[in-house]
Amino acid sequence: MSLGLGMPxxxxxxxxxxxxxxxxxxxxxxxxxGLTMSVTAYNDAVRPGWSHPDRVEVMAGPPFGAPAMGIPGEEPPSPRLSDAGDEAMLRSLPGTSAVMAVARLETEVAGGTQKATVVFYRGDVTALGPRVLSGRWPDGPGQVAVPSRFLNQRGLALGDTVSVAARGTRTQLRIVGVVLTNNADQVFASWSTADSLAPGARADSYQVRMAPGTDRAAYTAAIGSGDPGLRVLPPRDGTSSTAVILVSAAVVLTLVLGAVAALGVFNTVVLNARERRRDLGMLKSIGMTPRQVTVLLVTSMGALGVLGGLLGVPVGIAVHQLVVPAMARAGQADAVDILMNVYHPPALALLALSGVVIAVLGAVVPARGAARQSIATVLHNE
Structure with a gap:
């Protein structure tokens, strides 16, 4: 190993x-x-708990004012209880941790030239609703929270007023918060705003979080017993297709450039072994075993792997801090902390070891080939 450390x-x-x-x-x-962790963190933030086993989505009907459109071959939900009765029933079920009622209303924004969906929330919004990036969640009538893309596409800012028309009524809504969602055509409001835009609206769905350890099948059966007109949706995958594409591209890029780096190490070990054929033959003639020859050559590259890991990790982090904001700007979103602060000490230690892995993988094959050469052949050629 000491001989190998001196070879570079x-x-x-x-x-x-x-x-x-x-x-x-x-x-x-x-x-x-870093990109994989950023995409995963963003996906989880804009779809809070969608794929979480403790989250239950209950459909109560079509969006307010929309035609009844159910799953083909299925009757649309037709609740037997009132809106307040369904919410009270869900809260009373054993194992319920949080309940949020949701209603949606299609509207026209900015003089009828653009469409947007107003989503009214009631209940445990802090636990189940979108994450607030800046400002605050609407807590009174005439207030809305919007995504960053909504502001960027329309040239608006926090504190501005947006004109919304629905069902022949136009209302001015003040933007009091920015939330982390990926849909630029959704705005979020408290239930009190529904009284001015859609009087008499009832929830078209309920988001429920079960307490840990609650049996999902039994809980679903209890919902059906409480109101047979509700429909519990099966758990849905919380991963978007865009996230899958980005993560897959990052994995392919890693494998390709990792293989290129390993081939560079392979080439160096081959050249070193050919130049030192006589030295290796002499060492083997005085007792060095083939395994020791392999260790010698692998160690020479392992030292470069350690140094490469220590240098490559901070360079990769720096590039990540440049690439992610550019990706966010391209998507008309904000580079929030969940996108940027993804590296932690345990992960950094493992990433630093990737340099050793690349060096060893590239060196082990030519090193084993050099170790198998016979002493007589090497010295005879010399």
Whole structure:
């Protein structure tokens, strides 16, 4: 191992090129890991608990004022109880942790030139509703919270007023908060705003969170017994297709550039082994085993792997801090903390070890080939 650690100093230029390829590989692994964690964190934030096993979505009917459109072959939900009765029934079920009533209303924004859906929330919005990025959640009539993309596409800002028309009535709504969602055509309001835009509206769905350990099948059966007109939707996948594409692209990029870095190490070990055929033959003639020869050559690259990991990780983090805001701007969203602050000490330690992994994977095959060469063949050729 001591001989292997000294080998990179014999060919400094070659070692520098090899180190550069390892740094590139580690940087790519770090960047791709950060992008994956950013996309996953954003997906979970804009779809809070969609795929969580303790979340239950209960349909109570079509959006307010919309035609009844159910699943083909199925009757649309037709609740037997009133809106308040259904919410009270859900809250009374054993295992209920939080309940949020939701109603949707299609509206026209900015003089009827643009469409938007107003989503009215009632109940445990803090636990089940969208995350507020800035400002506050609407707590009175005439107030709305909107996504960043809604503001960016319309040139609005927090505190501005937007004109909304629905069912022949036009109302001025003041933007009091910015929420983290991915739909630019949705605005969120408290239930008190429904009285001015859609008097008499009832919830078209209920979001329910069960207490940990609650049996989902039994809980679903209890909802059906409480109001047979409600329909409990099956758990849905909380991962968007865009997130899958981005994560898949990051994985492919990591594998390709990681393989390129390993091939750079492979080339260096092959050259070093050929140049040192006589030295390796002499070492084997005085007792060095093939396994020790392999360790010698792998160690020479392992040292570069350690250094490459220490250099590549901060470079990858720096590139991540540049790429993610650019991606957010391209998507007309904000580079919030959940996108940027994704690296933690345990993950950084593992990422630093990726340099050693790349170096060892690239070195082990040519090192084993050099170790298998016979002493007589090497010394005879010399």
């Amino acid at each position: 100093f014999a060919r400094v230029g070659r070692s520098a090129l090899t180190l550069a390829s390892v740094v590139l590989g580690v940087m790519t692994v770090t960047l791709a890991t």
